[in-house]
Amino acid sequence: MEAHKVIILADYFISYNLFMDYLVFKSLHIILIISWMAGLFYIPRLFVYVAEDNARKNTSVYIEQQKRLLYFTSPLGLLGIVFGALMLAQSLMLLETFWFKAKLALVGLLVLYNIFLFIEHTRQKQLKIRTVLHYKVINEVVVLILIPIVFLSVFKWQ
Secondary structure, eight states, X not given: OOHHHHHHHHHHHHHHHHHHHHHHHHHHHHHHHHHXXXXXXXXXXHHXXXXXXXXXXXXXXXXXXXXXXXXXXXHHHHHHHHHHHHHHHTOGGGGGSHHHHHHHHHHHHHHHHHHHHHHHHHXXXXXXXXXXXXXXXXXXXXXXXXXXXXXXXXXXXX
């Protein structure tokens, strides 16, 4: 086989593998972020249940569920961010776009929100429980962050 044909063939397989890696990273990113978001949606609901449990009959059960969910879904979010970074490494020009910078800022807010959930969980373990309304409002914050992330990712506004 001629040398230039070997080079063309090797180049084809390298670019094909990079593209396949990107698709694998993207698939894992989506799966992991969906799993993380499930936790971010449900944990505040457990806070509401604790606040509504005036007799404290089920408080310990809800607090244990919070802990398990936080310790299960938080690493999924971290892994989702890692796979997002691996995708970014293959297309660094995204860092020059407004939509991507805005998305990164919003993802940063989600990370802070996750940290806040750990803090609230600690407060509830100490039975420093806030009002039901407080937790219901907290429950909606993640939606307000998620909506612009989805629209920015789909429309890629400049």
